[in-house]
Amino acid sequence: MSTVLEATPPPVNGIHSIHSAAECTQSAQAVQDALYVLSGKWKLPIIVALSTGPRRFGELQRLVSGITAKVLSKELKELEMNEFAVRRVYATMPVTVEYELTAYSQSLNSIIEALRDWGIQHRARILGKSKSVD
Amino acid sequence: MSTVLEATPPPVNGIHSIHSAAECTQSAQAVQDALYVLSGKWKLPIIVALSTGPRRFGELQRLVSGITAKVLSKELKELEMNEFAVRRVYATMPVTVEYELTAYSQSLNSIIEALRDWGIQHRARILGKSKSVD
DNA sequence: GTAAGCACTATACTAAAGGATACCACTATA
DNA sequence: TATAGTGGTATCCTTTAGTATAGTGCTTAC
Numbered sequence: 489m490s491t492v493l494e495a496t497p498p499p500v501n502g503i504h505s506i507h508s509a510a511e512c513t514q515s516a517q518a519v520q521d522a523l524y525v526l527s528g529k530w531k532l533p534i535i536v537a538l539s540t541g542p543r544r545f546g547e548l549q550r551l552v553s554g555i556t557a558k559v560l561s562k563e564l565k566e567l568e569m570n571e572f573a574v575r576r577v578y579a580t581m582p583v584t585v586e587y588e589l590t591a592y593s594q595s596l597n598s599i600i601e602a603l604r605d606w607g608i609q610h611r612a613r614i615l616g617k618s619k620s621v622d
Numbered sequence: 623m624s625t626v627l628e629a630t631p632p633p634v635n636g637i638h639s640i641h642s643a644a645e646c647t648q649s650a651q652a653v654q655d656a657l658y659v660l661s662g663k664w665k666l667p668i669i670v671a672l673s674t675g676p677r678r679f680g681e682l683q684r685l686v687s688g689i690t691a692k693v694l695s696k697e698l699k700e701l702e703m704n705e706f707a708v709r710r711v712y713a714t715m716p717v718t719v720e721y722e723l724t725a726y727s728q729s730l731n732s733i734i735e736a737l738r739d740w741g742i743q744h745r746a747r748i749l750g751k752s753k754s755v756d
Numbered sequence: 757g758t759a760a761g762c763a764c765t766a767t768a769c770t771a772a773a774g775g776a777t778a779c780c781a782c783t784a785t786a
Numbered sequence: 787t788a789t790a791g792t793g794g795t796a797t798c799c800t801t802t803a804g805t806a807t808a809g810t811g812c813t814t815a816c
Contacts, residue, residue, distance in 0.1 A: 512674065516667040516686075518741030519734060523666065525744070528773070532657065533650040540646070545793050552650075556775060561794060582782055582792040595743070599736040600653060606733055607652030610659070662803070679763050693804060695764065716762050716812050 522599065525570050530555055530563045532600065535593060538573060542588035572596070656733065659704050664689055664697045666734065669727060672707060676722035706730070 526532060530552065537543060537551040549560050564587055567573040572593040578584040660666060664686065671677065671685040683694050698721055701707040706727040712718040 512670060512685075513687075514742075515738050516670045518738045518745065519666045519670065520663065520741070521745055522737040522741035523660070526657070529654065529657075530774090532653045536646060536650045536653065546791080553647075554775095556777095557794065558776095558796090559774060562774095580792095582784095585793060595740065599733070599740055602733040602736040603656040604649050604652045606729060607654070607656035608648075609729070611652065611655055664804095680761080690805065690807095691764065692766090692806090696804095716814095719763060 525566075526596075526599070528563065530559060531567065532603070534560070534563055534567065535572065535589065535596065535600070538587060538589045538593075542576075542586045545585055545587070548587065659700075660730075660733070662697065664693060665701065666737070668694070668697055668701065669706065669723065669730065669734070672721060672723045676710075676720045679719055679721070682721065 533552050533555075534548065537548055543551065545557075545560070545564075548564075549555060549557060552560065555563075564573065564575070567587075568575055571590055573587050573589055576586045576588065578586070667686050667689075668682065671682055677685065679691075679694070679698075682698075683689060683691060686694065689697075698707065698709070701721075702709055705724055707721050707723055710720045710722065712720070
């Protein structure tokens with residue numbers, strides 16, 4: 489409640505338990521690594537769209553609202569490179585292409601859940617504020 | 623047709639347990655909300671740098687290696703706006719300015735930890751691959 | 757009186773992300 | 787013949803993120 493100005497030893501837990509400069513740098517690096525592969529507006533939405541099963545290109549474009557073919561194509565390539573998704577081509581006429589999440593993509597679950605939970609409560613908080621301020 | 627598209631019973635758990643299109647959209651939105659406030663190269667590294675206690679502008683710039691004053695200034699304003707940090711000005715001569723994390727910033731802990739843990743294992747995985755491929 | 761540190765701001769630039777539109781080869785339908 | 791759908795690519799453009807460099811007003815130290 490009160491603004492504590494002086495040297496308050498932090499109520500240490502979680503990320504705050506790191507202490508050395510080296511660990512700090514390593515943490516920052518790891519966080520940046522993770523954010524790097526998830527960067528951009530679209531990767532997580534695409535992963536979420538794929539989370540219910542394999543999808544074709546056109547389906548994905550309709551599912552992820554607002555994305556253009558060019559961007560979807562680029563993002564899918566990056567997801568493939570990072571081994572979050574696989575691309576399967578079927579020799580039908582015309583060709584059918586399916587994208588599916590890999591087992592490795594499951595390792596992102598805790599990140600996605602953390603982001604989703606936080607996003608939900610943050611949105612509620614913002615809406616609550618604007619109401620009470622207004 | 624060799625393509626088996628329908629009735630994929632998802633190997634449900636975690637994020638994969640969502641099922642309706644609406645929930646899917648809401649999840650995607652929440653994830654995007656969260657990523658939005660954490661966007662860019664610098665916000666998390668700055669938060670990590672502040673996690674050990676209040677820092678002055680110059681200290682921060684040295685701590686977050688590679689950041690310019692302009693970008694640091696901009697990022698700090700955004701962190702303030704999102705109520706992740708507070709800016710305190712002391713009427714010393716010349717003025718001293720300190721930045722400190724808020725209690726609300728603690729709510730990001732699970733995200734940061736998830737990103738950090740994932741980043742660490744991902745880096746290890748990449749390095750392992752390049753070694754065995756090399 | 758000059759340099760260095762404080763916390764920035766201003767201006768100008770490059771690079772990357774993303775959007776808009778058009779197009780490719782192919783097939784099925786009307 | 788025209789239209790729509792398949793899975794994209796090519797080109798151009800705008801917006802945003804980030805970099806580089808310089809400068810502000812103030813102080814203390816040499």
